[in-house]
Structure formats: C-alpha cells, structure tokens
Amino acid sequence: MKKQLFIIFIGMTIALTGCKSHKKATSDANQSSMESEVNITENKWQLIELAGAPVAETINGKTPFIQLLAEDNRYSASAGCNGLGGTFTLEKNGKIKFSQGMSTMMACEQMEIETGFKKVLEQADNYTIKGDTLSLNKARMAPLARFVLVKEDKAAELNGTWELDYISGSKISFDGLFPNKKPIITFNLPETGVTGNGGCNNFSASFKMDGNAIQFKDPVSTRMACQGNGEPTFFNSLKTITNYSLNENTLTMIMGDIAVMRFQKKK
Numbered sequence: 001m002k003k004q005l006f007i008i009f010i011g012m013t014i015a016l017t018g019c020k021s022h023k024k025a026t027s028d029a030n031q032s033s034m035e036s037e038v039n040i041t042e043n044k045w046q047l048i049e050l051a052g053a054p055v056a057e058t059i060n061g062k063t064p065f066i067q068l069l070a071e072d073n074r075y076s077a078s079a080g081c082n083g084l085g086g087t088f089t090l091e092k093n094g095k096i097k098f099s100q101g102m103s104t105m106m107a108c109e110q111m112e113i114e115t116g117f118k119k120v121l122e123q124a125d126n127y128t129i130k131g132d133t134l135s136l137n138k139a140r141m142a143p144l145a146r147f148v149l150v151k152e153d154k155a156a157e158l159n160g161t162w163e164l165d166y167i168s169g170s171k172i173s174f175d176g177l178f179p180n181k182k183p184i185i186t187f188n189l190p191e192t193g194v195t196g197n198g199g200c201n202n203f204s205a206s207f208k209m210d211g212n213a214i215q216f217k218d219p220v221s222t223r224m225a226c227q228g229n230g231e232p233t234f235f236n237s238l239k240t241i242t243n244y245s246l247n248e249n250t251l252t253m254i255m256g257d258i259a260v261m262r263f264q265k266k267k
C-alpha cells in the first residue's frame with residue numbers, strides 16, 4: 001500500500017512539474033512574440049551596422065535603407081549607390097528569405113557597404129526586432145546587419161493642395177455639382193488650419209487632428225453668389241468628417257466607416 005501511494009505521489013509531482021514547465025514555455029514564447037509591436041513590413045529601416053561595424057548615416061549622399069511591402073512580398077533597398085530590389089518570404093519563428101531581382105548598375109565612389117549589404121540579403125535566414133531595431137541574422141550567429149526604424153511623420157504627407165474628384169450623398173452628378181471648378185483644400189502642417197476653394201468661394205477652416213482622426217470646424221468663406229448646390233454640399237460634408245486615409249496621392253475623407261469625399265493631390 002505504501003509503495004502504491006509513493007508511486008502515485010511521484011506521478012503527481014512529475015505531472016505538476018511538466019504543467020509548470022509547459023506554462024513557463026508558453027509564457028516565454030508569448031513574451032518573446034510581444035517583445036516588439038513594430039512590424040517588419042510596411043516600415044522603412046535605416047542600415048546602421050554591417051558585420052558588427054557602424055554604417056554612416058549617408059553613403060554617397062544617400063541614406064542606406066530597406067523596406068518590405070507585404071502586399072506583393074517585394075522589397076526595395078539602397079546601400080548608398082544602386083537601387084536594389086527583389087522578393088522575400090516570411091515564415092513562422094522569424095524566418096526570412098530574400099531573392100534578389102534587378103538593380104541599377106551605377107558605379108559610385110563608395111561601394112563597400114553596398115557589396116556587404118548584398119551579401120547580407122543572400123545569407124540572412126531569420127530576423128529579430130527589439131524595440132525599434134531590426135537585425136538580419138544567419139542561424140544563431142551574430143547579426144549580419146542592424147537597422148533602425150525610420151519614424152516618418154505621416155501627417156506631414158497631408159501638406160499640399162488636394163482637388164476633389166468624388167463626393168457622396170447627392171443625387172446630382174459630380175460634374176453637375178461642380179460644372180466650372182472643383183473644390184480644393186490646402187494643408188500646411190503643423191498649422192491646424194486649411195484654406196481652399198469650395199468650387200466658387202475661397203474659404204478657410206480650422207481643424208483638430210489626432211493620428212488619422214480629424215474634425216473640421218465651420219468653414220469661413222467669401223460671399224460671392226454661386227450657382228447650384230455644389231459648394232454647400234462640400235462645406236456640409238467637410239463638417240461631418242471624422243478621420244482620413246492616405247494612399248500615395250489619394251486622400252479620402254471618412255465619416256465613421258463611410259468614404260464621404262476623395263481628393264487627388266495637385267502637382
């Protein structure tokens with residue numbers, strides 16, 4: 001009887017130990033996966049170290065970088081001379097593989113960094129991100145290259161003049177609303193005010209912005225007599241905006257989750 005109880009006790013001890021080990025391993029894995037919320041894709045990374053040696057901020061007057069786009073699994077890069085590009089694949093546990101494509105064929109004064117950078121893209125098989133630092137590695141050896149996240153001011157991309165080419169909520173066609181002139185709006189951040197033209201009168205308006213959330217106050221405009229309902233429709237729509245999205249040269253003004261107005265950037 002004592003022998004049976006001893007065996008049961010040992011079994012329970014092993015089970016509890018295994019459970020604790022499993023929980024610790026799961027916890028460690030979760031902690032590792034949560035080390036950084038920065039995504040390797042859709043961000044621009046500046047090369048700061050190559051084979052353990054620091055890299056200058058500019059090479060041949062250009063900042064060395066790499067950027068990975070998830071949409072088509074392509075990357076673009078530069079090490080201070082030629083434009084580099086190709087495709088990449090990502091797998092679980094930080095695995096990565098680069099396939100080099102075409103590149104420009106310029107000869108520059110300093111080519112050492114570019115030569116080393118190309119070797120990194122050939123050899124790297126995994127990556128790690130800690131904070132704002134990206135490392136490209138081979139197996140468990142010392143990092144082949146290190147990069148720092150380029151923190152771009154996305155809001156500044158609003159700056160410039162945008163011309164309206166779509167507005168919702170009217171039974172009248174867009175050309176019917178604005179037969180002579182399309183509304184335009186001009187941002188000049190960090191100033192929190194816009195100027196523009198509603199299709200007839202010039203206007204100005206202040207706004208509040210927090211990230212992609214934006215809210216305009218009542219526009220103040222000149223008082224020329226104008227035909228049609230285009231300008232009032234534009235001004236009323238502007239006051240309903242709650243957030244915006246940018247896609248290259250297209251600015252979409254949104255109310256909740258409804259696209260209310262769309263603008264194209266004027267050159």
